[in-house]
Amino acid sequence: MNKGWKTLAWVAGGVLAAAIWSTAAPTQAWAAETAALYVDGERSELQARSIGGTAYVSLETVAALGGAVKADRDGKTYTVSAGRKEVRFTVGEKQRFVDGVPVTGDETAELADAKVFVPAAWMTGTLGLKVVKDRFTDSIYIFKQKNDGTTLPSSLPSGATASTQEVVAAPGATPAGETPTGPTQGGPPSDASSQQPTIQTIALEGDALHIAATANVTPSVFVLKSPDRVVVDVPNATVVRDANGKASGSVAVDANHPYVAGIRYSLFATEPSTVRIVVDLKRPKPYSLKPAPNGAVLHFTQAEPVKVVIDAGHGGNDPGAISASGKYEKDITLPVALKVMQRLEAEKLIQTVMIRENDAYLSPAQRAAAANAAGADLFVSIHANTASSPAVKGTETYYWREDSLAFAQRIHASLVQTIGSADRKVKQERFVVVRETSMPSVLLELGFITNADDEAKLYNEEMQNRIADAIVASIKAHFNIP
Ligand SMILES: [Zn+2]
Secondary structure, three states: OOOOHHHOHHHHOOOOOOOOEOOOOOOOOOOOEEOOEEEOOEEEOOOEEEEOOEEEEEHHHHHHOOOEEEEOOOOOEEEEEEOOEEEEEEOOOOEEEEOOEEEEOOOOOEEEOOEEEEEOOHHHHHOOEEEEEEOOOOEEEEEEOOOOOOOOOOOOOOOOOHHHOOOOOOOOOOOOOOOOOOOOOOOOOOHHHHOOOEEEEEEEEOOEEEEEEOOOOOOEEEEEOOOOEEEEEEEOOEEOOOOOOOOEEEEOOOOOOOOEEEEEEEEEEEOOEEEEEEEEEOOOOOEEEEEEOOEEEEEEOOOOOEEEEEEEOOEOOEOOOEOOOOOEOHHHHHHHHHHHHHHHOOOOOEEEEEOOOOOOOOOHHHHHHHHHHHOOOEEEEEEEEOOOOOOOOOEEEEEOOHHHHHHHHHHHHHHHHHHOOOEEEEEEOOOHHHHOOOOOEEEEEEEEOOOHHHHHHHOOHHHHHHHHHHHHHHHHHHOOOO
16 A cells, blocks of 8 residues: 555545644744643643743752752753763753763753753753753752663653643653763654654544554553543654654544544654553544554444433323322432433433433323434333332333343342332333333333332332442443443
């Protein structure tokens, strides 16, 4: 397959709505901006700046982190030392001396707000610090040496805003520490890295994120919560730079996409060169990563939230059964339904459809039609029973089609145990709401309110809560939702 993005099949197919590198974005102003600084995961009041997209720390910060700072008489040349390691530099000059060895890079120490700021990466070798810059928030993370090589921090400050939780290293912030003979900091990719696969295109097409590179890649994927994100790391790869020379940016996503809020990418680390792609989600969404020639495809496929209809029986002018002491069935069905609704609201994988949330009446046919129109996956109708004999008590569960039986048996067993009345079994009956609905459907007769024992239980709010718990647990179990 031709690797030029314009000729990729999924582009030629005309289905690609988004997915162009954001080269049209205005160039970021590289002013010296105050940056949030975190030291070993704690928010620090020490001073940090983002200058030209690079993390800088003040000499006060360097001193606070354990560096001995000495100034020459010229007031521009400084030596920072820790143990036997030192770096000596002059404000505004590209050459510095690391342990006495001259090193030349693109970045220089800068004056800002009448203070001297040095590239934080310069301190990695001298003070044994790991510096990570979050490009998305301009936050700077400094970790005192943990001897873990290139491993990026696994825990991030709890006080950090959610969007700071992916840390993306600035190209110059070499997590493993600098070496005097190493590549220049923040410069263009070295010859070695240019031979690595280069990611040329990241494109969202419906439920699939296509990653196209110049050679085979071996990405890994994981999820982050609060907010929900899927992160794809592509090690030993680099990413094509945009018109402004930046190895980071965003991919256009249709604002109406059902679950993808945005896609960002960046050169995340330099040793090894790793590209990180972050898919911001509007809600949790399972995925699978499939290798592809010269790339990979991240499929968002299964586990759409299931749609569950809760039907509070009767309502309005239809009170339902009249209890032993003259109460209405509808005064059980609605409270229980609302308690179920309340609980289901906490379930991200369940979308609840209420037939009614107040004292309204709908015919059984209208209820079934509403469930069908909603494309529901499950229908639960809540009722309480009546009998001419006050001695009759117990719980019954009705279904009609075979596809409803398994759920009927599950929820029935749970309700019999919860309510603790007689087990009057699962029964097949042509009630409209279980017959005319097109999804697995049950009608619950929780108990007989014409029986004094059942009546006392079913109008008791604590019992109603337990019944709601049982209904929700059965629904979750039915869909295998943890
Ligand atoms: Zn009823």
